[in-house]
Amino acid sequence: MQRISELWEAYLNSGSRHFSTPTELKHNRVLNLLFSLTFLANGYLIVAELVILAVLLQRDFDRYIAYFWPFALLNVAFPVLIGCIIYLKNHYGTFKVTYLSTLTYSAYCFVLSLFLGERIGIHxxxxxxxxxxFxxxxxxxxxxxxxxxxxxGSGLAAALASYRLTQPLYPLPDDITMIAGHLCWVAALGLLFVYSTYNWRQVHLTEKQLATExxxxxNLLRETIPRLEIAEAKYRHLVxxxxxxxxxxxxxGEILSMNKTAHAMLGFSPEEMVGKRLYDFVPDGLEGDIELNRNIVREHxxxxxxxxxxxxxxxxxxKKHMYEPVDLNVTLQKNLIHxxxxxLGKASRIQEDISQRxxxxxxxxxxxxxxxxxxxxxxxxxxxxxxRYFSYPVVNTIRICFREILINAIEHGNLGITFDEKTRAxxxxxxxxxxISxxxxPKFARRGVLVDYLINGKVLMFRITDEGEGFDHGGFITRAENDEYMAMLEHGRGIIMTRNVFDSVVFNEKGNQVILTKRIPQ
Incomplete structure (x- = not known):
């Protein structure tokens, strides 16, 4: 029995190597079962036909012997065709061959109805x-x-139509017809019972499996949820x-969550920051492009x-209630979730490099x-x-001016962007x-800005050299000091601010190099 069970299970799973999803595997098993029912029904009809033929040959051998070959050919061709369809399914891994099996089965029942007539009830x-x-x-x-x-439905309609249009090709005596009709009813009810039982069993197994799962x-949730709650509490505590x-x-840049440290560091509660963009908390640029600081963060x-x-x-x-901003080192890490x-971001206070002392x-x-x-x-x-040499506000102002000159070297020097072009943009x-464009x-992509610097106990000096065509720095400074329109713009004031911060701002004749000098107080 175990060997038979193994063979049966192997048959039900035949062709499964082509399928991977649970739905496809289930469909394959159901289809193999239905093919087996087809062979079972065909075998049942063959046995019934042979018994009836044996009875008929005893009554009139010469007349009924002619019935043998049509029924024999039909009952041999039908299982052969079904076997070929099973082979095609298992070889090519497609369920579309089921259309052929349905057509073959419908044709088989139609021919039997044509052979035996309405009273047998093959339909x-x-x-x-x-x-x-279904x-x-x-x-x-x-x-x-x-x-x-x-x-x-077409096969059934053709069978019913044949009853009205033609007489049975191989009629049977009335008493045999009645017996054959009963046998046909048994076959129909047997098929109904078998596939209904199978469906009932599958539903029962599915319900049992669902209940087990x-x-x-x-049980898994009862064990896991407390662990997750503990883990979340630890994570929240750490954060x-x-x-x-x-x-x-x-x-x-929209902030989705923020820890409580934001309140201690900036004065904003997490609720005040969530839903806003990180750029909303970057302060305006000083004396230059008001969006510069935010644009730098956007570029990062x-x-x-x-x-x-x-x-x-x-x-x-x-900060929320103070003018002076906080210098922070920001780390961003990218995660793919759903x-x-x-x-994920972290903002830390700048740690002093003790070696600078x-x-x-x-x-x-x-x-x-x-x-x-x-x-x-x-x-x-x-x-x-x-x-070491200057207070924080002075250092910050020097840094902003130095950055402005570097950006000027990039924009107006290497990239050749004119003052009016930047204004329009x-x-x-x-x-x-x-x-970015x-x-x-390619005309500008290989250009760079060369920066030389010197720091000692007496002087701070920067030399910034770009690879551009240079510019009329004298004319620009004169215009910046006297043109009221330029004074209203959010950019173009970096050089003027730098001249106020550094003791000396000297351009070369071409205008593509500037030397900034500031004395260090003793």
Whole structure:
């Protein structure tokens, strides 16, 4: 019995190598079962026909012997065709061959009806098996269900029509016809019983499996939920008690969550910050482009989203009730959650580099590309060395002026952006897009800005050299000091502010190099 059970299970799973989803595997098993019922019904009819033929040959051998070959050919051709259809399904891994099996079965019942006539009731077998299509397909597969129903309905209609249009090709005596009719009823009811029992058993097994899985899930939830609550409490404790601002935001910069450190660091509660953008807390630029600080942060985030999974940069965030902003080091990390990009961020206070306390003299040279974020990074890196010599407000002002000159070298020097072009782009609200397009232009892409600096106990000196065509610095300064229209603009005042902060601002004749000098108080 075990061997028979194994063979039966192997038959039900035949062809399953082509299918992967639970629905496809279930469909394959049901289809193999229905094919087996087809062979069973055919075998039952063959036995009944042979018994009836044996009785008829005893009554009139010469007349009824002619019945043998038509029925023999039909009952051999039918299982052979079904076997070929099973082979096609298992070989090619397609369920579309079921249309052929339905057509073959309907044709088989129609020919038997044509052979034996209405009183035998072969059409009842076809009528009984029509609902099987609802076992084969899931709810909503109306196209497949409709095609199968049309094929079997056409076979049934053809059988009923044949009763009215023709006489049976192989009529039987009345007493044999009555017996054959009963046998046909038994076959029809037997098929109905078998596939109804199978369906009932599958429903029972499914309900049992669902109940088992439900109990398992409930036990798992009872064990898991407390652990998750403990883990979440630990995580929330770590986040809220951190000395750093920890937050989540989306690709547009909207803050999704914020820990309680934000209140201690900036004066804003987490509720006040959630729903707003990170850029809303970046202070305005001083004496220059009012959007410059925010645009630098936007550029950091843009490059981060396009090219990196982790980025670090330095910026300032404004306090709620104080004018002086806070210098912070921001780290952003990209995570993919439910196919959506979420950004985990951390903002930490700038840690003093203790080695700068021992600085006596330093000189160096840097070369940056035409990315304004590089100007921000370099200005921060060099100017943090000045904390030994100047107060924080003075250092911050020096850094802003130095950054303004670097950005001028990038924009007006290397990229050749005129004052009027920048004015129009800012008024149109697309200056960053305009700047990026210039950076990608092959004519300007290879240009850089060379920065030499010197710091000692007596003087601070910067020399900034760009690779552009230079500009009329004298004419620009004269215009900036006397043109009321320029005074109203949000940009163009960086050079004037730098001249007020540094003791000496000297351009070369071409206008592509400037030397900034500031005495260090003794």
């Amino acid at each position: 009842l077998i076809l009528l009984i098996v029509m609902p099987i299509v 076992i084969m397909y899931d709810f909503g597969r109306w196209k497949e269900i409709a095609i199968h129903s049309i094929i079997m 439900k109990a398992h899930s409930e 809220d008690d951190s000395s750093d601002m920890i937050f989540q935001m989306n690709e547009s 985030v843009r490059l981060f989203l396009e090219e990196k999974t982790l980025v670090n940069f330095r910026t300032t965030l404004r 196919w959506q990009v979420e950004i 021992f600085l006596e003299k330093e000189k160096g040279q840097y070369r940056i590309t035409n990315n304004v974020t590089h100007a921000e990074i370099l200005s921060q890196k060099i100017c943090e060395r000045l904390n 800012i008024e149109n609200g697309d200056y960053m897009d305009f700047l 210039r950076q990608k232009d």
